[in-house]
Amino acid sequence: MLTRxxxxxxxxxxxxxxxxxxxxxxxxxxxxxxxxxxxxxxxLITALEERGFIRRxxxxxxxxxxxxxxxxxxxxxxxxxxxxxxxxxxxxxxxxTLNPPPGMAANDDNPGFASIPVMxxxxxxxxxxxxxxxxxxxxxxxxxxxxxxxxxxxxxGDSMIEAGILDGDTVVIQKASTATPGEIVVALVDDxxxxxxxxxxxGSMIALEAANPxxxxxxxxxxxxxxxxxxxxxxxxYN
Numbered sequence: 001m002l003t004r005x006x007x008x009x010x011x012x013x014x015x016x017x018x019x020x021x022x023x024x025x026x027x028x029x030x031x032x033x034x035x036x037x038x039x040x041x042x043x044l045i046t047a048l049e050e051r052g053f054i055r056r057x058x059x060x061x062x063x064x065x066x067x068x069x070x071x072x073x074x075x076x077x078x079x080x081x082x083x084x085x086x087x088x089x090x091x092x093x094x095x096x097t098l099n100p101p102p103g104m105a106a107n108d109d110n111p112g113f114a115s116i117p118v119m120x121x122x123x124x125x126x127x128x129x130x131x132x133x134x135x136x137x138x139x140x141x142x143x144x145x146x147x148x149x150x151x152x153x154x155x156x157g158d159s160m161i162e163a164g165i166l167d168g169d170t171v172v173i174q175k176a177s178t179a180t181p182g183e184i185v186v187a188l189v190d191d192x193x194x195x196x197x198x199x200x201x202x203g204s205m206i207a208l209e210a211a212n213p214x215x216x217x218x219x220x221x222x223x224x225x226x227x228x229x230x231x232x233x234x235x236x237x238y239n
Contacts, residue, residue, distance in 0.1 A: 002051070002070055008033055009044045010053055014066055019143075021234045022164035023064040063166070113139040116172065118152045122186060122196045124165055125157025125215065140172060144233035149175040151229070153186065153196070160184070160196060163211035165234060171196065172233035177226070184231040190224055199227065 002010065012032050016024045026038045035041060045064075048054045053070070057063035115137045138152055155169045163184060165171065179185045179199040187208055188194050197208035197218075205219045 002048075002053075005033060005040075006044055006047055006051075007070060009041070010048055010066070010069065013054070013064060014069065017064075017066065021144075021236060025162070025164070063164075114142050114145060114150075116140055116145075116150045116152055118154065118170070120153065121156045122153035122171065122194055123157050124155045124160040124167070124196045138170065138235070140233070140235075144172055146174060146232060150232070151175065152235070155196065159210040159212045159215040161212050163198070165196070165211070166236070168237075170235040171231055172235065173229035174232045175229045177228075179227045179230055186228040186230075188226040188228050189220060191226070194228070196231070 009029060009032075012029065013023050016022070016028075024032070026041050029041045029044075030036075030038050033041070033044075045054070045056070049056060053066065053068055055065045055067055057065060118136050118138055140150075140152070150172060152170050152172050155165055155167060155171055158167050165184075173186055176185075181200050183199050184196065185199045186194060186196055187199070187206075189208075195208060197210060200207035200209050200217070202219060204222065206222055206225045207217050207219045208225070209217045
């Protein structure tokens with residue numbers, strides 16, 4: 001038997017996993033449940049784990065796996081989850097259509113899915129050489145995509161683990177040349193280094209912020225940084 005808060009948290013995590021492919025952050029959970037501190041979330045997570053509803057994956061920040069849902073989930077009021085999601089909307093709106101977005105190629109092998117190119121690797125750590133040419137394509141649910149062009153990159157490094165982005169993940173990027181502070185972007189530094197970081201501004205400088213305390217925030221003049229796109233989705237394989 002789960003408490004009301006435990007049930008709310010479990011359903012919120014489930015919805016975010018379905019929508020974004022990654023669990024919400026502790027701050028998002030705290031805000032969704034209207035708690036004053038993250039310590040309350042830690043207690044709820046521990047309780048759900050002890051009751052066998054979730055599992056924390058070792059050595060991975062924010063990595064949660066739902067093992068089961070309560071029998072009452074099917075009949076539980078949905079406004080709780082909807083309100084939680086509304087309080088913490090995803091950076092890019094989810095599309096409900098099963099048709100590829102305008103300008104996006106359909107995938108004949110997976111009807112209803114879009115095909116986007118994988119453009120090599122992106123560093124989530126020390127920047128590596130700039131984005132490579134198209135290596136292959138992957139099928140992506142149109143629900144992950146908005147308007148415009150998209151591409152995918154394979155993540156190398158652990159500097160974004162607290163944002164739920166792990167080494168070996170594939171990120172889906174919407175092409176863009178500008179970003180709003182707080183968005184996770186592909187940034188090209190000095191036309192030769194590509195990195196995946198949170199975009200910030202510090203006065204006239206552009207700050208590229210990691211989501212791992214082991215990495216320092218790097219600051220550059222605006223003429224040294226070109227935004228190449230914004231994160232809209234993530235794909236992870238468990239094998």
